[in-house]
Amino acid sequence: MKALVNDRFSNVIYQSDLISRDLSWLQFNWRVLDQCKKSNRSIFERLKFLAITASNLDEFFMIRVGSLYNYLDYDKERVDYSGLREEPFKIKLMVESQQFHKEQHDYFVNVLLPATRENGFLLSNAKNLAEEEQEKIKDYYYKAIHPMLTPMVFDGYHTFPILMNRLLIFGVVTRNHGDKKENRKLSFVQIPSNIPRFFEVEREDMVVYIPIEEVIREHIVSLFRNVEIESINLFRITRNGDFTLEESEDVDANFLEEIKRKLNTRKTGRVVRIEVEEGYSKWMMNLLKGRWELQDDSIFKVERSSLMDFTGLWQVINNRRFKDKIPAIPDPVTPVSYPTEGADNIFQVLKRQDVLLHHPYNNIEPVFQLLEKAAEDPYVMAIKMTIYRLAKDSRITSALLKAVENGKHVSVLFEVKARFDEENNIREAKKLQKAGCFVIFGVSNLKTHTKLLLIVRKEEDRVTRYVHMSSGNYNEETSRFYTDLGLLSTNEIYANDVSEFFNVITGHSIPSVYKNLITAPRDMRNQLIALIKNEAQNAKEGKPSGIVIKINSLEDSEIIHAFYEASQAGVPIKLIVRGICCLRPGRAGLSENIEVLSLVGDFLEHSRVFYFHNQGEPRLFAGSADMMVRSFDRRLESIFELLDTVLKQQLINLLRYNLRDNVNSYVMQEDGSYVAKTVGPDEKPFNVHKEFFHVTMSIIMKAKLF
Structure with missing residues (x-):
């Protein structure tokens, strides 16, 4: 897997005992991208994972990069877990993001696109179609698309238009015939979101997908009559979508109106990224960078041979013609704890x-x-x-x-x-x-x-x-x-x-002590730390100990340092963390006894399970909470302890299977990078996303972790 870049910031980052939340998130998206590269998957599955990485990256820029700009734009101080301040961290983040973006597009152009024809479809432009097919596209453009397009000019007489978040946009640079270059004008043509991403040409043995931007590009001169078009530039912007809601104690209808107003900020928030086709007008780009106060590292270039916005690939993936090319999810099985008799009531x-x-x-x-x-x-x-x-x-x-x-x-x-x-x-x-x-x-x-x-x-x-x-x-x-x-x-x-x-x-009530639930923001962090410390104390006294936890994200520094102390006391700790993990495993003198795995595959791992050995009388919890600051301090969360012996064994087996997986599993390294587990020469593939369909009561009751 992709390791952190060796640059002038790497030493600072590596010296920290904690890993940057945002850099860890990018590592997660590398693992999703790795699913595209698995040759045993059909091209439709691989395109699906590519589309997911694109959607993930959009959200990353809207929320995480947007949040960073909240600090930069308002001169607020922020020190990342990596030890970097706002501006150096932004530079580091953009370097990593640019590398990921390049890998996405290189793989699409060099590996996935060449494999489309043999799988019954093509991505093409209109010029490669037969004459009658081109006529269909022309008819489609003038009847269905042309009436929806609105060129918006920006010059000395017109204000800068509101350009929408995550839409494909043409920036058209024009001037009157005979005018000098300094009299250029810039017009914007936004492609409405309710137009299908591709125009589909059905052939007997093939579906040809024409990107909608190519359909419009072919006929865009119809919007600019009697002027000289200097350049046509396709681009897409991502806006800051991060906002913090400060609700009052007395929540009423006004609160809903506040939510609605804040939703609109996602349409007009500050621009944090521009994706643009290579060969773009430098004059246009300088104007946009100045307008939106962006540096070159926020400009993401897309080859003309690639595709802007991979999320549009869902139109290809979901085509009924290819339904049998994506493996069907097996039918659900009856829970092992569900009775075979009287199940109808x-x-x-x-x-x-x-x-x-x-x-x-x-x-x-x-x-x-x-x-x-x-x-x-x-x-x-x-x-x-x-x-x-x-x-x-x-x-x-x-x-x-x-x-x-x-x-x-x-x-x-x-x-x-x-x-x-x-x-x-x-x-x-x-x-x-x-x-x-x-x-x-x-x-x-x-x-x-x-x-x-x-x-x-x-x-x-x-x-x-x-x-x-x-x-x-x-x-x-x-x-x-x-x-x-x-x-x-x-x-x-x-x-x-x-x-x-x-x-x-x-109502207005202060809870008495819960007998089973552990809740946030009340005391979840403290209770989980107490459970971790109990294992550490047992290890110090030479008693058996162990912790196995499965969550989506691990970011809370107090919890992480409790894990470090338990590791130093000799507690074996196994963490299954799908996404963000800010803990460094395997560091000498700090976390030698901690192993971190991440499972990424056909299903999105969303369950949270907490196992504490407790001297052979294990305590097991499940629930909604991850180990994040927001989970402990800014959310209503709960986890519940399992009381029934069979159900506890069911969770033990769940964790055991996750630890055994050698198909979907990645091992986290001390530097924050990940290495995929491989099937050894004497091993058989063990894929939890298949094995859980075949769990029996006998398997569950024999399951052990330590």
Whole structure:
């Protein structure tokens, strides 16, 4: 894998005990890009991962680079974990980003493009088409595209237009016939986002994709009559999308209006990156750089033989003609903890036993079934839940609306600040509120990231509370390719804790001590550090010890230094961190006993699991939280301890399988780079994204970590 660049900043970076969050994120995107290079994948899978890297990079510039510019633009001090101040760090970040951008496009042009024809499609420009096909494109342009295009001139009489974030834009430099160069004018033609990325030409044995910019380029003179076109320049800008919401304690309708206003800043925020075709007008670029206060390192050049904005490749990937070229996800299997008899009545099942779901290997259907039955069941009195992200046309919304219609009390803590889902969440929340749900739009200045569901049901002479606690969102779409955990239970310990949690967030209450839940921002960091220190103390006393943790991101410095101290005490620590990891493993005198793995493959690893050896009486937790400052201090989070022996074994086996994987796994090096695990000469491939479909009770009960 790609190692850090050896430049004038590398020594400063390497000397730090912590790794830069942003540089670590770029390393994660290298691992995603590595999926494109796996020859056992079809070209459609490889294009899919390329599109994901492009989407990731867009978000990186909008949020992380945007955040850095918040410091640069307002002269605020910031020292990165690497030890670098704002400006040197920006230079370092742009060097790394430029290298990644170049690798993306080189691989696309040199490896993926040449393989398209043999796979039944081509990316081409209009000039390579037959005459009748060119006529179709011409007709399409003048009837469907030309009326939507609006040239916007910038000169002494016209103000600089608002150019939209992440749209393809033509910058057209013109002048009147006979005018001198200093009388140039610059016009912008933005390609609307509702025009398909490619014009598709269907042939009997082939689909030819013509990028929409090539269709427009071929006919753009129709927008500039009787003037001389000096140059036509395709570019794309990325704007700062990072904003911090300062909500008041008294959240009301004004808060929703504030959210809507801040969403608009993503359209007009400061420009942090320009992608532009090579051969661009230097006059135009100097004008844009001056206007947006950018340096050359923020200009990302794209070869004409490549493609600007790889996210558009989803149109190719999702073509029904190629549906059989992408391996289908196997059908979900029944959870090992789910009974074979009486499974049709979810209420009866959960009164007998707890059920642990591991998605996507187990279907999320039992959760939706529970909620939908609760909405119709005459004995259900109340439903309370937290919502972070929902699918479009969500079954969750439909079930809650049905529950209100049937006279049940419904309370929903709706997180309207879920990044890039704000508009959908506001729309769904308003729908529920209008129907009569009690909707809470966030709590103070915290983001609600915990995933909890409570159903209160009257049964004969008692009330039973049904609980679902999860690491993942209530989203039927992402549950098919995100790995997540969810616990369904009627255990009174869980029910009391979840009931108390909802009372705290919906009213004015200070929680008593939870028996099972560990919550943030209350005391999650301190409790996790206490668990780590307990393992360190056991190691110092010569007792058995060990820690295995699976999370998405590790960034909190207090937690990291607790791991360092435990390592120095002799605790074996294995961390499975999909994305950002700011801890340095394997450093002499600091972290020799720490190993860090990252799994990147067909499914997006999203579950969080925490294992502490505890002298052979292991304690296991799962939930929504990563080990990040924001998770501990600025979010409502929860993790829950597993109590049932079988379910604890299920989590132990989950961790054991992740550690065994030699197909999707990358080993983190001390310098922050990663090396892919390979299948040894005496080994068989072990791919967790396949093996979890074949887990049995026998396998689970034999699982051990230490």
